[in-house]
Amino acid sequence: MEVIEGLMTQSAQLREAAYLSDQSYDRQIRENVASLRHVVSTKSLGAFASNDSLLDHFDPVADSLVYLFLLxxxxxxxxxxxxxxxxAALLPPGNLWSRVVSYLRTFDPVPVRYAGQEWRQLIELVAQAAQVVSKA
Incomplete structure (x- = not known):
C-alpha cells in the first residue's frame, strides 16, 4: 500500500502542476518523470507489478504519466x-491489451511528451502484439 500512496502523491503533484506557470510546469513535470523512472519498476513494485488492480487506482486521463509508467x-x-x-496478457483480448488500448484513446499528451522513452516502448510493444495476432 505504501507504493500506491507514493504514486498517488506523485499523481496529485502532477495534477497541481497544470496550474503553474509554463516554466514551473516544465520543471515540476521533469522532476516527477525522473522520480517515476526511479520509483516505478518491477523491483520497487514487487508483487504489485503484476497485480492488475494497481491500475484501478489511477485514471488514464488525469494520471496519464503515472498510468504510463505503471503499464x-x-x-x-x-x-x-x-x-x-x-x-499473452498483452495480446488481444488480454486484460493488459484492453487497458493499453483504452489508455491510448484517452491519455493526456501534454505531460506524456516528457516521457518519450516510455511512450515509444509502449507503442512498440503494442505494434509487436498486433503483429503477433495478425499472423496466421
Missing part, C-alpha cells in the same frame, strides 16, 4: 514471468 512496469513483469517479449 510499462506491468508489461515488464509479465515479460519476466513468461520470458516472452510479447506476453
Amino acid at each position: 510499462r512496469a506491468q508489461i515488464q513483469a509479465f515479460q519476466e514471468q513468461s520470458r516472452e517479449k510479447v506476453p
Whole structure:
C-alpha cells in the first residue's frame, strides 16, 4: 500500500502542476518523470507489478504519466514471468491489451511528451502484439 500512496502523491503533484506557470510546469513535470523512472519498476513494485488492480487506482486521463509508467512496469513483469517479449496478457483480448488500448484513446499528451522513452516502448510493444495476432 505504501507504493500506491507514493504514486498517488506523485499523481496529485502532477495534477497541481497544470496550474503553474509554463516554466514551473516544465520543471515540476521533469522532476516527477525522473522520480517515476526511479520509483516505478518491477523491483520497487514487487508483487504489485503484476497485480492488475494497481491500475484501478489511477485514471488514464488525469494520471496519464503515472498510468504510463505503471503499464510499462506491468508489461515488464509479465515479460519476466513468461520470458516472452510479447506476453499473452498483452495480446488481444488480454486484460493488459484492453487497458493499453483504452489508455491510448484517452491519455493526456501534454505531460506524456516528457516521457518519450516510455511512450515509444509502449507503442512498440503494442505494434509487436498486433503483429503477433495478425499472423496466421
